[in-house]
Amino acid sequence: MITDRYRRAPPWRAALWSAALLLLTLPWVAMQFGDEVNWDLADFVWFGGMLLIACGLFELAARLISNRLYLWTVGLAIALSFLLVWAELAVGVFS
Template identity: 55%
Template structure:
């Protein structure tokens, strides 16, 4: 009896240690990402960041990392954690690319403000879903549709005829984000399927 409790305690401690190591590795990776622009500035003139750039980028990394930490503490489901990670990574890259160079044209192109609506769809959907996997899957699917709609509107508006954008660039960049959001939705659905049998077992 005592041996069983000891084994369970050891397994729990081992799991907690493993999660701590993953969190430390994630934050170390975030710090490395923050240092990359500084290193790039030493070897090329194409990267020229000031203090404000590093402050904004650092704040975004802390926000993204904090959001993932919060989600990771809510559940031990691997698919759910992966889904959150993919969604946060997609949102992070979308925001940073818009701030840095713009998704369509340059960062001053007004059509890029539409991507704020894409993120709003995901955030509002998550609030409505209360972060439950079934609802989150629908929210991320809706986010992917919103992303695709921005690309469609850009093409209808003739942005591909401008010197700074082409059909392939608009389709490829937006397709990349659509794929990430759909991937996150699929992982949330997987998490929901894994959760349902567990809930059914408890009810029995």
């Protein structure tokens, strides 16, 4: 019998954090091929922090919410909030 302590992580967890890591590395890869993307260390730290917060919030929601429809709704709200903050920091959409 498998106890909760040794239970395997759900497959979406690895996909979520892998996608976050891929998103974090995309600007670095783009910087290698052209001058259009010019991020410094602070940009990577901010973006990494935003990804950490968004993914952490979704993990917390997944542990607390058992209804899949509610979880999808919360996930969509987190993703849209992430995109709004990213757009504001990148180009100042609202200012």
